[in-house]
Amino acid sequence: MRVTVLGAGVAGLACAVELAERGAAVELLERASGLEAAGCSWYAGGMLAPWCELESSEPLIARLGAEGMEWWQRRFPSTAINGTLVIAHGRDTAELRQFGRRTSQFETLATSAIGLLEPELADRFSTALYFPDEGHLDPRAALAALLARARELGVGVRFGVEGDSRPLAGRELLDCTGLAARRVHADLRGVRGEMLLLKAPEVALSRPVRVLHPRMPVYVVPRGEGVYMVGASMLESDGERRISARSLLELLAAAYALHPAFGEAELLETGTGVRAAFTDNLPRIRRVGGVLYVNGLYRHGFLLAPALARRAAQALLEGRHFAEVMDEDPRQRRLA
Numbered sequence: 001m002r003v004t005v006l007g008a009g010v011a012g013l014a015c016a017v018e019l020a021e022r023g024a025a026v027e028l029l030e031r032a033s034g035l036e037a038a039g040c041s042w043y044a045g046g047m048l049a050p051w052c053e054l055e056s057s058e059p060l061i062a063r064l065g066a067e068g069m070e071w072w073q074r075r076f077p078s079t080a081i082n083g084t085l086v087i088a089h090g091r092d093t094a095e096l097r098q099f100g101r102r103t104s105q106f107e108t109l110a111t112s113a114i115g116l117l118e119p120e121l122a123d124r125f126s127t128a129l130y131f132p133d134e135g136h137l138d139p140r141a142a143l144a145a146l147l148a149r150a151r152e153l154g155v156g157v158r159f160g161v162e163g164d165s166r167p168l169a170g171r172e173l174l175d176c177t178g179l180a181a182r183r184v185h186a187d188l189r190g191v192r193g194e195m196l197l198l199k200a201p202e203v204a205l206s207r208p209v210r211v212l213h214p215r216m217p218v219y220v221v222p223r224g225e226g227v228y229m230v231g232a233s234m235l236e237s238d239g240e241r242r243i244s245a246r247s248l249l250e251l252l253a254a255a256y257a258l259h260p261a262f263g264e265a266e267l268l269e270t271g272t273g274v275r276a277a278f279t280d281n282l283p284r285i286r287r288v289g290g291v292l293y294v295n296g297l298y299r300h301g302f303l304l305a306p307a308l309a310r311r312a313a314q315a316l317l318e319g320r321h322f323a324e325v326m327d328e329d330p331r332q333r334r335l336a
Ligand SMILES: Cc1cc2nc3c(=O)[nH]c(=O)nc-3n(C[C@H](O)[C@H](O)[C@H](O)COP(=O)(O)OP(=O)(O)OC[C@H]3O[C@@H](n4cnc5c(N)ncnc54)[C@H](O)[C@@H]3O)c2cc1C
Pocket: 006, 007, 008, 009, 010, 011, 012, 029, 030, 031, 032, 037, 038, 039, 040, 041, 042, 043, 044, 045, 046, 047, 048, 161, 162, 163, 164, 176, 177, 178, 179, 180, 192, 193, 194, 195, 231, 232, 233, 272, 273, 274, 275, 276, 294, 295, 296, 297, 298, 299, 300, 301, 302, 303, 304
């Protein structure tokens, strides 16, 4: 089977790799000139956190996400599975209890156990939730690795080519164009996320740390060599404008409150990505007019891409139907 995939974000790259591994002849078209100029995926935190996400997501997200961990480890061996630490400052401990009530697969840690995992946080927090089976990756390196893998499998990749979603004779078309697919899906919206990259060689954290806060929960994800991603806002907006002063202040304040050495950090980059989400914040694989669409990955794109790519490939190559992501009726999706 010949397949054209549109969009080289994490969804399009994962689908191209999965299809090519299953023997399809794949071409991948991306309208931007390179990965760094492309979509939302470039700005992600890279957390693979199915059980933490239960705090604000449906169980389907955890189920699909848990399926993806091994996929990432096989295709991107630098994926670290060393857990997530969730903490709250003294005045926000009610948030931590609430987080624990909504999630699963964690251990509650006291100061000494926090110190064994992250020595630099030992005396700063009296309690934490630890999700040992979660992971993280550097999204930019992971996208590059998927691109290299796709090329190795013979996928013809063309940057700077804007595909259109008219069905092509003799080819299947798989549209992974994120928010741009709004032209077809009226129920797709943008949720802007702002982030920073800090260089703080004095800080030594080895796993994502989520700092709970009633207004803006913040996370810090280590990228190696003293670099940390700090994210992220969730704004109901599709504006591409740069980070606001308020978000910048809040992200920096949260990082500084987590570890004072972030006060000396070098601000390497600020960035904004717009997440594509359906009204129920659940992903869809949808067929419209002969084209298969994979979209609505919202705040879970890296987490969900493997499970969605697997299902999209099986839908195209074997005609399979996956009710949990292909049925529009939410009851069908829940029963699936
Ligand atoms: C600040 C922030 C932090 C995040 N952190 C995490 C996280 O820790 N973990 C996680 O799992 N997820 C995270 N996410 C969510 C994740 O980034 C998204 O869910 C994911 O990137 C969506 O991927 P996508 O491939 O669907 O879309 P995109 O990455 O937007 O890719 C769509 C691509 O299609 C291209 N395109 C558009 N139209 C066309 C066309 N006509 N022809 C060809 N190409 C086209 C675009 O240029 C773009 O490259 C985060 C998001 C943000 C903004």
